[in-house]
Amino acid sequence: MNKELTPKSFIKNSIFFIALIGVTFIILFKDNNLNDIILEVKNSDKVYVLIGIICTLVYVICETINFRTILKFFSYKKSFLSILKYPFIGFFFSSITPSASGGQPMQIYYMSKDNIEVSHGSLAIFMEFASFQFVTILLAIFSFILNFELVKTFNPVIITLIIVGIIFNILILLFILCVIFSKKFTEKIANFIFWIVKKIKFIKIDSLKEKFYEQxxxxxxxxxxIRQDKIIMIKVIFTTFIQVCALYSITFWVYRALGFSQASFIEVMSLQAILYVAVSGIPLPGAVGASESSFLRIFKTIYPSSVLSSAMLLSRGISFYLFVLISGVVVMCTQVILSKRKNALM
Known part of the structure; x- marks a missing residue:
């Protein structure tokens, strides 16, 4: 997990990511007047748009607080600003790699450049990941129950994605709990899975096992x-709850920015929680394509068809595309600083 993403892989993933965005927008907007969509976005209430952007910053700040809390336990005296870059780095590389596979390794890589031991960096990320998984699945299940009658009216493909997404995330959470409370049980499950995978000839089982056991x-x-200091984990979960709610609430502020108020804060946020879990298991960079098309199908229940595309563009623009852009700038600045630091030592 501590390997740097190679320039070749970075370029390849970036090109694929940009191409995926291009194809997504061509498909989604081919039957819409782009000028009308842009006009709707321009006429949106900028105060609510600003609140949405602030919620994105709250998301980053909460993750920074979690990292600082954990690293402080290991006696790292890092300033808030020095840690602030890690959430941006994680988000950027998660967004441009399939299944968000590049985010955590790159966070560990950049932490190691700040003289944070790989084991401590991995632990900080593990705790953040575990709490994020717990909170997202909790909110997804609550939202699913709350909107059960509405969910039944969704497109069968969307219903399938929601159910698969919930099951997928529950399995990940159960795996984390197994690792925490029972190493032997984890090994038994792993051996059973590898026995099945071994039957698939084209998969390199030895390499897969090595990576799995390292993880x-x-x-x-x-x-x-976690078992030694439960209080810190409780603090991390509480902060993560605020973090996830801030992210989900962006959709509500977009709803208000476009002049709507019929649906409540909880209603809109719960639909976003369902959307998030529905696309979380899709192995596309940033779930691009899946998120946009699923948004159009899920949120047509609260938006008129005439502004649905504008709502999607504004919501994803704030919570994802703007975030990716800012994160990319942070990654570039971080890399420049590291290069200057390296040259100064030569």
């Missing part, structure tokens, strides 16, 4: 820490 070892270290 489990890191999770085990995190598990020991």
């Amino acid at each position: 489990v070892e890191e999770y085990q270290r995190g598990a020991i820490f």
